[in-house]
Amino acid sequence: MRSIVLQPGGRQCDGLSRRDFLEWGSLALGGLSLPSLLAARADAATADFVRDKSVVVLYLSGGASHIETFDPKMSAPDGTRSITGEVSTPIAGVTFGGTFPMLAAQADKLAIVRSFAHDVGGHVEAHAHVLSGGVDPEGKRTIGHSMGAAFARLRGVNHPRTGLPTYGLLTEKEIDGQYRNERERVIRGSWPGSLGRAYAPFGHEIGWEEKQGTAEDTGGRNRADPTANPLVANMSLNVSPEVFHDRLALLNALDRFNRRSDATGSMDAHHKFTSQAMELITGGAAAAFDLSREDPRSVERYDTSHIDIGHKVFRPSTLGRQMLLARRLCQHGCGFVTVHSAGWDMHADGNNPGIVVGMEMLGRSLDKAVSAFIEDVDRQGLSEKILLVITGDFGRTPKVNKRGGRDHWPRLCTLALAGGGWPMGQVIGRSSRGAEEPAGDPVTLSHLMGTIMQTLFDVGQLRLEPGVPRDLARLITEGEPIPGLV
Numbered sequence: 240m241r242s243i244v245l246q247p248g249g250r251q252c253d254g255l256s257r258r259d260f261l262e263w264g265s266l267a268l269g270g271l272s273l274p275s276l277l278a279a280r281a282d283a284a285t286a287d288f289v290r291d292k293s294v295v296v297l298y299l300s301g302g303a304s305h306i307e308t309f310d311p312k313m314s315a316p317d318g319t320r321s322i323t324g325e326v327s328t329p330i331a332g333v334t335f336g337g338t339f340p341m342l343a344a345q346a347d348k349l350a351i352v353r354s355f356a357h358d359v360g361g362h363v364e365a366h367a368h369v370l371s372g373g374v375d376p377e378g379k380r381t382i383g384h385s386m387g388a389a390f391a392r393l394r395g396v397n398h399p400r401t402g403l404p405t406y407g408l409l410t411e412k413e414i415d416g417q418y419r420n421e422r423e424r425v426i427r428g429s430w431p432g433s434l435g436r437a438y439a440p441f442g443h444e445i446g447w448e449e450k451q452g453t454a455e456d457t458g459g460r461n462r463a464d465p466t467a468n469p470l471v472a473n474m475s476l477n478v479s480p481e482v483f484h485d486r487l488a489l490l491n492a493l494d495r496f497n498r499r500s501d502a503t504g505s506m507d508a509h510h511k512f513t514s515q516a517m518e519l520i521t522g523g524a525a526a527a528f529d530l531s532r533e534d535p536r537s538v539e540r541y542d543t544s545h546i547d548i549g550h551k552v553f554r555p556s557t558l559g560r561q562m563l564l565a566r567r568l569c570q571h572g573c574g575f576v577t578v579h580s581a582g583w584d585m586h587a588d589g590n591n592p593g594i595v596v597g598m599e600m601l602g603r604s605l606d607k608a609v610s611a612f613i614e615d616v617d618r619q620g621l622s623e624k625i626l627l628v629i630t631g632d633f634g635r636t637p638k639v640n641k642r643g644g645r646d647h648w649p650r651l652c653t654l655a656l657a658g659g660g661w662p663m664g665q666v667i668g669r670s671s672r673g674a675e676e677p678a679g680d681p682v683t684l685s686h687l688m689g690t691i692m693q694t695l696f697d698v699g700q701l702r703l704e705p706g707v708p709r710d711l712a713r714l715i716t717e718g719e720p721i722p723g724l725v
Contacts, residue, residue, distance in 0.1 A: 288700035288707075289394050292624050292659065293569035294691050296387075296577045297562070297609065298370070299601075299631030300421035301362070301584030301591070303653045304645050305674070306635065307336040307598050309351045312674045319637050319673055323598050333666055338602030341610035347664035348613050348622075348657055350724060354668025354677035355654035357633070357684055360647045362421070362584070365632035366428030370577070372688030374714065375432075384432030386688060387575040389711055390695055391431075391438040398572025403527060404441035407568055409561045410579045412444045415549040417590045418581040425579045440577065443528075527571035530563060538563065541611040548582055548600045550592050556600070559608040566615060569625050574695065580605065583631055587644025594635075594645055605629075613657050626659025626694045628687070637674040650676045654687070656724075659694045667723040682721050689718030 306312055311321035311334050324337030328346035335343040342349070359368040364378025367385075375383035387406040394405050408429050413419045431438040530538060541559035548556045558580055565576045582601050587593030592600070609629065616625050634652040635645030651670055657663060669678040692698075692715045701707060702716050 286393070286704065288697045288704055290695055290697055292626065292694050293574050293576070294390075294626045294628065294659070294694060295562075295565045295569065295612075296370075296575075297605075297627065297629045298425055298577055298579050299583045299605075299629065299653065300366070300425050300579055300581045301417075302365070302632040302635060302647060303583040303601075304336075304585065304594060304598075304635035305353070305355075305648075305651050305653045305670070306637070306645075307594055307602065308339070308653050309335055309655055310353045310670055310674065311336050312670070315637075315673060318639050322594055322639060322643075323602070330664060330666070336598065336602065338598045339606045341606045342613075345610055345613050348617065350656045350661065350663050350665050350667060350721075352654040352656070352667045352682050352721060353670050354679060354682050355630070355652045355687070356677055356681040357649050357652065360633060360649045362632055362647075363424055363427065365649065366424040367430070369630065369632060369684060370425070370428040371432075371684075372691065373684030374688070378428075380427070380430055380432065382432070384434050384438070385429045385440075386691055387429060387440055387577060388431035388434050388438040389692075389714065390575045391440075392434045393696070393707065393711060393715075394574055396437055398574070401527070401572035403568065403572040405572075405574045406438065406440040407565075407573045407576045408440035408442045408579065409564060409576060410442065410444050411554075411557055411561070411581070413581060414554055415552045415582075417550060417584065421581040421584070422579060425577070429577060440575075527567050527573075528564065530560065530567070533563065533567075537611075537615060540614070541608060543604045543607050546600060546604050546607075548604065550582070550590060556604040556608075558604045559611060562608045562612040563615070566612060566619075566621075566625070570619075570621070585635065585644050586646055587640065587642035591644065593643035594639065595643060616658060622658040623660045624658075626661070626691070627657040628691065629653065629655040630687070654682065656690070656721075661690070661694070661720075661724050665723070667721060680722070685718060686721045688714070690720040690724060692718055693720050 306319070307321050307323050311325035313320045313325050313334070321336050325334040326337055326340045326343040327334055328343045330346050333346060333351070335346070357365075357368060357373070359365045359378050361378070366378065367375050367380050367383075368378035370385045370387075371378075371383045372386045374389075375381075387408075391404075391406040396405055397403065398405065408426065410422050410425065411418075413422050426442065429440050526532060541563040543559035544555040544557065546556040547553040558578075561578045561580075565578050568576050580601065582591075582597065584591045585594050585597035591597070609627070612627065616622055616627075631653055633647055633649035636648045637651075639645055651674060668680075668682055670676070671678045696715055698716050701712060704712070
């Protein structure tokens with residue numbers, strides 16, 4: 240019998256493995272069936288308070304410099320101002336860091352927050368603190384849960400029509416030791432906490448090493464095929480069409496028998512989820528991961544594989560593919576996708592590059608990938624439906640260290656947003672003259688949480704919903720969005 244995997248990890252309260260190895264040959268033959276499971280999971284996802292919107296969090300792991308990204312501070316003294324320079328934007332008086340020319344041209348589609356701050360300065364703890372929206376105040380994971388897990392708890396762990404997981408985490412098969420550390424940190428920070436392991440994210444590695452041609456074709460190095468994706472094979476039908484149709488014919492015969500004996504109309508509902516199960520089995524879910532279905536010109540626009548990233552060991556950047564996949568997952572029913580970008584810990588020490596080298600790798604990758612994402616989402620009419628959030632552990636020290644790097648600095652952090660139905664083309668808040676802290680009231684993680692949750696939920700409807708756990712309802716209904724964004 241053919242098995243498919245809906246989501247990895249843990250067990251749900253009903254005792255089912257959340258890995259959900261479901262034998263499609265046993266559909267409607269008694270025992271655990273995929274249609275029944277999909278039907279059971281659809282209830283929460285059809286709630287009136289869930290908006291038809293998605294969130295993509297691009298997480299810059301290691302802590303991106305707020306100065307070399309969106310607040311160059313060129314009026315500050317040498318040693319504080321951006322050491323990658325600045326580029327102008329269409330917004331009068333607003334510039335971005337020098338490695339962001341394509342993003343700068345789209346500043347009217349972004350909201351830049353220059354007063355975002357928190358107080359957790361260690362990588363491991365900051366990952367959990369930020370990804371929880373501040374619900375875990377110290378990042379120790381003794382309380383709280385990630386924002387994506389909270390959304391999955393209220394919407395349901397799978398989309399009611401496509402069956403795709405509500406909460407996804409896109410990472411990379413890292414080879415540099417520091418990048419591997421950061422990957423583990425983002426996985427740790429995406430935890431479901433007290434909500435239960437059923438609400439952990441669906442984890443997927445891009446896998447950059449799939450070959451496109453031979454090593455000789457690529458200058459002695461393997462290059463990622465920008466359309467290749469190993470998950471497609473894992474989620475695709477892997478038996479002969481004859482065997483599949485024989486079993487489907489048996490299922491249909493039993494279905495007709497059940498319909499004749501059904502006096503309640505419940506079989507009509509069952510048929511809906513049987514059809515959904517068939518779509519999953521025959522490739523409906525895998526289609527979301529299959530970048531070969533994209534226009535090659537769009538794939539090329541996203542492609543960042545010409546940029547090598549790393550410190551001790553290098554690989555081609557796949558950030559463009561990650562962002563394209565995030566857009567496709569949102570279109571197919573994922574509601575919360577975290578995209579992990581490692582390497583932003585630019586101390587200029589034994590494990591990390593300095594700011595200039597690091598931004599030439601990661602800044603250029605982000606510039607191409609995110610500008611392609613914003614253009615693509617806008618072209619497809621999805622700007623109102625997909626909110627992009629760009630942030631990371633924390634910012635970097637206002638003073639460049641003697642090696643040409645910047646160190647940890649949570650008192651001012653990187654934050655930018657695009658889409659989601661919020662007003663764009665603005666800068667919110669100001670940093671102090673020396674880029675040390677907010678010049679006025681800070682934007683907090685609670686504000687970020689409020690913005691994300693008000694994108695995903697109709698708060699007024701949620702207040703009227705009796706079945707929502709009190710702690711989650713309070714978290715969402717009492718949260719305020721970023722001041723100035725509304």
